Amino acid sequence: MDFGLVLQTDPPASQVVGLMRRAERNGFRYGWTFDSAVLWQEPFVIYSQILEHTTKLHVGPMVTNPGTRTWEVTASTFATLNDMFGNRTVCGIGRGDSAMRVAGRKPNTLARLGEAIDVIRDLAEGREAVVDGNPVRIPWVKGGRLPVWMAAYGPKALALAGQKADGFILQLADPFLTEWMVKAVRQAATDAGRDPDALTICVAAPAYVTADASPEALAHARDQCRWFGGMVGNHVADLVARYGEHSSMVPEELTAYIKNRQGYDYSHHGRADNPDTAFVPDEIVDRFCLLGPAEAHLDKLRRLRDLGVDQFAVYDMHDNREGTIDAYGSDIIPAFR
Numbered sequence: 156m157d158f159g160l161v162l163q164t165d166p167p168a169s170q171v172v173g174l175m176r177r178a179e180r181n182g183f184r185y186g187w188t189f190d191s192a193v194l195w196q197e198p199f200v201i202y203s204q205i206l207e208h209t210t211k212l213h214v215g216p217m218v219t220n221p222g223t224r225t226w227e228v229t230a231s232t233f234a235t236l237n238d239m240f241g242n243r244t245v246c247g248i249g250r251g252d253s254a255m256r257v258a259g260r261k262p263n264t265l266a267r268l269g270e271a272i273d274v275i276r277d278l279a280e281g282r283e284a285v286v287d288g289n290p291v292r293i294p295w296v297k298g299g300r301l302p303v304w305m306a307a308y309g310p311k312a313l314a315l316a317g318q319k320a321d322g323f324i325l326q327l328a329d330p331f332l333t334e335w336m337v338k339a340v341r342q343a344a345t346d347a348g349r350d351p352d353a354l355t356i357c358v359a360a361p362a363y364v365t366a367d368a369s370p371e372a373l374a375h376a377r378d379q380c381r382w383f384g385g386m387v388g389n390h391v392a393d394l395v396a397r398y399g400e401h402s403s404m405v406p407e408e409l410t411a412y413i414k415n416r417q418g419y420d421y422s423h424h425g426r427a428d429n430p431d432t433a434f435v436p437d438e439i440v441d442r443f444c445l446l447g448p449a450e451a452h453l454d455k456l457r458r459l460r461d462l463g464v465d466q467f468a469v470y471d472m473h474d475n476r477e478g479t480i481d482a483y484g485s486d487i488i489p490a491f492r
Contacts (some may be wrong), residue, residue, distance in 0.1 A: 156460050156491040158483060159185030159468035161217050163425055163436065165311055174476060175205045182492070183485025187247065187359070187468055190216035191194060191254040192223060194424060197318045199232050203272070206240040206279040213243045215360060217324065217468065218306045220251030221271035222263045227286055228277035234296045237279070237292055246300055247274060247324055249306035257421050262393075265315050268305070272319045276303050284412050296365040304357060309394045310339065310404050317343025322355035328385055328467070329442040330458045332409055337463050358459055359468035362445040362452060363475065364482035377437055379473035380429045384435030386425055388413045412439045428474050449486035456487070 159215040159286050162171055175186040186205055188198045189294035202214045214236075219229065229246070230455070248271070250262035263271075277284040279301035283292040303323030309311045316323045325336055341351035350460040361383045363376035364457050398404045415434040445452045445467075456467055471479055 157184045157466040159183060160467055161187040161468050162202050163189045163472060164198050166196055168196055168201045171206045172208055172314045173203055175212060176208055177480050179209045181480050182193040182488040184213060186212045187217035189425060191218040191257060194253060195256045202236060206236060206243055211247055215245035216247050217249040218249040220249055220254055220263055221267050222260060223254045226274045227278055227291055229277045231293055233301050234279045234293060234299060241454050243433060244300055246303045248272060248303060248372050253421050255423050256489050263312055266367045269319055270302050273470040274459050276301055304355060308390050313339040314343040316340050318347040322357055324357045324359060326359050328358050328442040328445055329460060332406060332433045333459060334462050335406055355465045356422035356463050357466040357468055358464045359470060360444050361433050363473055364449055364479050364481055365447055368447050373447060376442045380444045381435050381440050382425060382427055383431045385432035387431055388416050389419055397461045412436060425472055449482060452487055453490055
């Protein structure tokens with residue numbers, strides 16, 4: 156199992172670069188950031204500095220979307236980084252939550268997302284693609300490789316990931332839901348005539364390593380990670396609006412917890428002090444995140460690995476970022492090497 160670190164690009168950018176360097180020293184192989192240009196600094200500028208100051212770390216957005224950047228610009232940006240630093244990027248992509256909604260737009264349709272996956276990959280790898288009805292090829296791109304991993308929750312999005320993406324990003328670490336969604340993605344790949352084992356499965360969730368399993372330590376860890384249930388709740392609310400509160404299309408283990416959700420303020424998006432997470436119960440924090448002493452993380456990660464998860468990406472947005480990176484480097488990552 157590989158490990159990734161996920162950060163927001165809060166200023167100063169030098170701190171983001173420093174944490175990514177620390178992650179590489181501790182055995183992390185991937186460095187991810189949010190991509191929401193209004194809420195945080197521009198990630199692709201920062202990726203160039205991360206790549207310059209690391210030797211093996213692969214970087215990318217978790218996740219970009221087809222609406223805030225034109226597809227040829229996205230492809231050219233990735234191809235430039237790959238040309239400079241040797242194919243060390245991954246394009247994480249989704250419909251667009253905060254990036255689109257903060258700018259007053261709706262998330263992209265799945266049809267548009269599916270088309271963008273093909274176009275961005277083709278252009279970034281030197282092939283011709285059709286952009287807005289026009290054939291386009293970036294002439295200076297001479298090959299290279301850009302894996303495109305898609306984030307998804309709902310049945311149609313899971314199917315699209317299996318049909319088109321090189322990898323699947325699941326932003327929660329509940330073993331039951333992981334098993335259900337991984338099966339759906341792999342079945343879609345099989346139905347499309349693809350090799351389901353060729354898809355990389357990445358689970359991303361907050362992790363907080365505590366010194367012990369005392370009630371006080373666990374309560375603090377939960378409060379530092381409760382924001383994640385609020386963030387996931389945005390996507391779940393979309394699913395409930397589409398499929399209904401009780402639907403055979405989406406497990407109630409995912410949808411039931413948002414019934415008391417009142418709304419969401421993106422100015423606190425992905426932050427431990429988010430006030431819009433009172434509806435998130437402790438049970439959801441425990442299911443969706445990795446909390447407690449290192450042994451608890453190891454137990455849950457082994458369960459995820461056995462379900463076919465290839466990478467666990469740590470959302471490191473809380474009051475113990477350095478400590479979590481170091482604890483994973485000393486106590487957790489070596490167990491999966």
